[in-house]
Amino acid sequence: MASTRGEFSSRFGFIMAAAGSAVGLGNIWGFPTQAASNGGAAFLLVYLVLAFSLAYPALMAELIIGRHAHANAVSALRLISPGALTRRIGMSTGIIGFIVASLILSFYGIVAGWMIAYFLASLAELLGLDGAAGWLTTFGLPRNVLFMLVFMVLTVGIISEGVREGIERWSSRLMPILLVTLLLLVAYVLTLDGATDGLKVYLLPDFERVLSPKLIISALGAAFFSLSLGVGTMLIYGSYVSDRENLPALGGMVTLVDISIAVLAGFLVLPAMYVALNNGVEIFNASGALISEDTLIFTVLPALFDTMGTAGVVVSLTFFFLMSIAALTSSISMLEVPVAYTIEEHGVSRKTAVVIIGALIAGVSTLILLNFGELFGFVIALTTRYSQPLLGFMFCIYAGWIWHRDSLLQELRKGYPEVERGLFWKIWPAYVRVVCPVIILAIFAQSIWG
């Protein structure tokens, strides 16, 4: 089986693919927006602590299980389970994971479609096609369905090419472009009047807010979503890593890239908000809260770009290009979860699996768009607030309690023979067994009853 499966060709290829999955709308939109509405630097601080101390250990749980099994989450959890009951629960966890990954893609594809529409709108504006630009930036069913489909076709096209030719090749191309685009935008925004006010909010912590439960919960949710945890994405990417690689080091690199890009995006979005404020764009309401936490990117930023004349159109074009790329390297990792499962468990060819599953997910997206008011927020909450933490909890339990410790250690030794002497093995087992599950449950309880 392992020989017919794909495998990343190099360490660089894996890091680009996994970082590509991790870096997405969650980093460039979610993180800065949440930072802006949760006291800037206070949020940044908590986010950094949680990402390294909780999200990284949870990421490692998925990567190690995946690499050990060289298979999708359903087979992998079955493989490491010693008894019939744990096997059955493990397989159900894998199946729920692939359903959740598909549901995340169904709303992510809608938002990513808007990014493409806004990108094209800037292009239309540059060409003097104001009517088209207006249509592209107006919320409407035909526009929403059309661009969701465009985005899904791109995602399906890449995934149908497989691990090396599709995922790895495109992530390795797109991630450097993303980084350069982001750096250019940050450098530009920091030269504008008002940017330093944003920097102050972003970098000077208000220590009183650091301990607020709302802040801690949003920061943990952001870290889990941002590292693509709890749906089997990282497990399946781990399953394409060769046995020669040192997994704790690879996972560490991915975490570092993911966090750095989120932090860097904060240097773009927070200063941009205050530049907007400086240019007369309303961003806070009377009580000092952000007026449009959910729509910051589609309201505040375009309003800012509008005040900047032609330069604003170019900046807007670049910005939405960046967002579209970030979304694409994440969406392919979501689609790979159900696709790998279908190929491996049902013997379907990759091309067939990709087309059928892609069409089903596009169908669900259309359903969401037809009932936008009721379904959009509901699907986001169901998947990111409830399912992801709970499934992340299950992966930690399987890595920490169900899987035999000797077999786990042997797996780690493959690319890291001296693992027992390193810091990772001294700290990680306790985290994955106790710290992560307890904290995830606490957050889960808070998000239900809080």
Ligand code: PHE
């Ligand atoms: N990590 C992605 C982001 O930050 C989202 C994602 C979630 C990707 C779950 C894959 C699986 O946007």
